[in-house]
Amino acid sequence: MSYPSKQQPVAVKAINRIGRMLQNIGLSVPSLDASKLMYRAGKKTGLSDFGEGSFQPALERLLLSLREEASLSLIGRVAVTSMLFDELSNRLQLVEYRKQRVEVAKQSIERPLFVLGLPRTGTTILYELLAQDAAHRAPMSWEVSKPMPPAKPDSFHKDPRIAAVEKSMAEVEMLAPGFKAIHEIGAELPQECVSLLASHFISDQYGATFYVPGYRRWALDQDMTAAYHWHYRFLQHLQVDYAKPRWVLKTPAHLPYLPAIFAQYPDACIVQTHRHPMDVMGSVSSLACTLHSAFSDDIDPVQTGLSEVAHFSAVLTQGMQQRDAMPDRESRFFDMQFADIVTEPIVAIEKMYHHFDFEFTDQARQAMQHYLDNRPRDKHGKHQYSLNQFGLSREQHGPLFAEYCQRFSL
Numbered sequence: 001m002s003y004p005s006k007q008q009p010v011a012v013k014a015i016n017r018i019g020r021m022l023q024n025i026g027l028s029v030p031s032l033d034a035s036k037l038m039y040r041a042g043k044k045t046g047l048s049d050f051g052e053g054s055f056q057p058a059l060e061r062l063l064l065s066l067r068e069e070a071s072l073s074l075i076g077r078v079a080v081t082s083m084l085f086d087e088l089s090n091r092l093q094l095v096e097y098r099k100q101r102v103e104v105a106k107q108s109i110e111r112p113l114f115v116l117g118l119p120r121t122g123t124t125i126l127y128e129l130l131a132q133d134a135a136h137r138a139p140m141s142w143e144v145s146k147p148m149p150p151a152k153p154d155s156f157h158k159d160p161r162i163a164a165v166e167k168s169m170a171e172v173e174m175l176a177p178g179f180k181a182i183h184e185i186g187a188e189l190p191q192e193c194v195s196l197l198a199s200h201f202i203s204d205q206y207g208a209t210f211y212v213p214g215y216r217r218w219a220l221d222q223d224m225t226a227a228y229h230w231h232y233r234f235l236q237h238l239q240v241d242y243a244k245p246r247w248v249l250k251t252p253a254h255l256p257y258l259p260a261i262f263a264q265y266p267d268a269c270i271v272q273t274h275r276h277p278m279d280v281m282g283s284v285s286s287l288a289c290t291l292h293s294a295f296s297d298d299i300d301p302v303q304t305g306l307s308e309v310a311h312f313s314a315v316l317t318q319g320m321q322q323r324d325a326m327p328d329r330e331s332r333f334f335d336m337q338f339a340d341i342v343t344e345p346i347v348a349i350e351k352m353y354h355h356f357d358f359e360f361t362d363q364a365r366q367a368m369q370h371y372l373d374n375r376p377r378d379k380h381g382k383h384q385y386s387l388n389q390f391g392l393s394r395e396q397h398g399p400l401f402a403e404y405c406q407r408f409s410l
Contacts, residue, residue, distance in 0.1 A: 030077055030078060031081075032066055032077065032081065034056060034059045034060050034063055037081070037088055038050070038056075041089045041091075041092055044085075045089050045096075047093065047096050048092075049092065049095050049096065049099075050088070050095065051091060051230070052229075053226030053229060053230060055200045055201045055226075058201035058202045058219075058222070059084070059201040061215055062084075062201055064214070065212035065213075065214045065215035066206075066212060069212050069213060069214055069215075070212055070292075070295070072210070072295055073295060073297050075175065075294075075295065076294070076295030076296050079295055086145075087198050087201070088199070090146075090147060090148070090199050091200075094147060094199070094234065094237055097150075097237065098236075098237065101240065103240055104233075104236050104237055107235075107236035107240055109232060109235055109236065109239075109247060110246070110267060111246055111268070112235075112265050112269070113246060113247070113248045113270075113271065114193075114249050114268055114270050115127050115248070115250035115251075116250075116252065116255050116271070116272045116273070116319075117255075117272050117273030117275075117336075118252055118312055118315075119284050119312075120279075120283045120287075121273040121274060121275040122273045122275070122338045122341035122345075123252065123273050125341065125345065125375075126349070127190055127250040128189065128190060128371065129346070129349060129368045129371060129372070130248045131190045132367040132371050133248075134244075134361075134364065135244060135245045135246055135359070135364070136246055136248040137238075137239060137242070137244035137246070138190035138191075138247070138248050138249070139190065139191050139235070139247075140156075140189070140191060141169070141185065141187050141188070141189055141191040141195075142159065142164075142165040142166075142187040142188065143159075143238060144196060144234075144238075145161075145168070145191075145195070146161040146165060147234070147237060147238065150237055150240050150241045150242070153241075153242045156242065161187075162187045162188060163187075165187040166187040169185050169186065169187060172185065172291075172294060175293075175295070190250070192250055192251040192253075193249050193250065193253070194208070194251050196230075197227055197231055199230070199234070200226070200227045200230040200231075202219050202222055202224065203253070204253035207219070207311070208287075209291055209292070210292060210295060211288075211292050211296065213307045213310075216307075217311075220256055220315070220318060223260075224257045224260035225260055225263060225264075227260070228257070228260045228264040229264060232264050252312075252315070255315050255316065255318070255319035256314070256319050256322070258270075258319060258322040259322055262326075262332075269332065270333045270334070271335075271336055271352050272334070272335050273337075273341065274337050274338060274410060275337070275338035275339075275410065276410040277313070277316070277398075277400075277401040277410075278387070278392075278398045278401065281305070281309055281312070281390075282305075282386055282389070284308050285301070285308050285309075285389070286390070288308055292304065301391070302391030303391075304390065305387075305389075305391050306390075306391060309392060309397050309400060310400075313400040313401060317404070320403070320404060334351075334352045334355045334356065335408065336348050345372065346365060346368055346369060346372075349368065350365075
């Protein structure tokens with residue numbers, strides 16, 4: 001497998017060649033400068049209040065890694081500038097909307113259910129199944145990407161923003177052919193919480209999309225109190241016109257931030273999925289290389305694989321330590337094995353509902369089964385990879401996860 005893919009459009013390759021020529025004569029366009037991006041967002045929206053909680057140090061740190069580590073192509077620089085500009089604009093508009101509509105701040109979020117676990121451990125299918133329960137509200141990709149105005153139930157599946165977001169997602173597949181075969185994306189699929197945190201700029205959305213290992217290491221050491229306060233406010237905004245009894249949320253990136261989650265959501269329920277990490281690191285590395293190649297022509301599969309292993313071993317270690325420090329962890333967490341999700345997902349979900357004392361209705365069971373029956377695997381092609389493509393082996397890198405594997409009998 002080569003990165004970028006040989007199937008990447010010729011026009012994209014040509015534009016990026018021009019970008020390399022410009023870099024060779026000392027020109028890097030567009031500029032990755034926080035103050036300029038913030039100015040542009042303010043000028044576009046006519047707003048200036050970015051809200052409480054300082055996000056600018058995170059934005060500055062992210063931009064540093066993007067400039068120094070990500071080896072962005074010309075299209076990559078244009079894409080990341082557009083992405084950050086949109087997040088800044090969304091943030092300005094969310095803050096302003098909250099001022100104009102007092103109902104937003106009055107929204108209550110009770111017993112949210114978080115799905116945590118390494119990538120490729122069944123979190124996505126579990127998340128999508130849980131979203132089928134009529135009692136659950138999962139943030140959809142389109143409403144997170146374009147949150148203004150808040151979604152309404154009567155137009156939730158026919159909002160014109162859906163088509164716009166679907167188009168932008170199709171562009172990712174164009175830049176990184178084969179990405180959908182690894183991780184399906186869609187405007188009307190539940191979105192991970194990394195996208196809610198993206199407008200606070202401490203979010204593994206950026207770590208997954210670009211090669212920024214320095215930013216990722218920095219993020220693991222940060223106080224996430226303000227970030228999860230923003231996360232809460234984002235959910236309040238999304239539900240102001242369309243609320244359900246419980247939010248169901250998901251992202252592997254929550255694992256190292258458990259104290260901040262429970263500080264913001266004291267009654268949160270956590271389901272954590274488990275699979276031997278060396279069974280997933282090849283796939284994770286393949287996903288990273290494929291996605292990074294949409295924005296960079298300089299992809300080192302071995303360097304990427306080693307970076308992914310280092311990052312996720314740190315994530316698991318930090319998460320285990322924080323979980324062990326919680327005296328009431330038995331009631332707060334429910335553990336689910338990947339094998340159970342694959343073979344008997346609805347049985348596993350029913351056990352989880354019982355643990356948290358959620359009602360598992362016949363309607364929820366039928367909706368989940370219907371979703372399973374109509375969700376073919378390998379819909380977008382078969383994902384092929386191996387550990388050695390990325391300089392990884394069970395013998396050398398498996399010991400990094402030994403404590404975790406022993407703890408959860410993997």
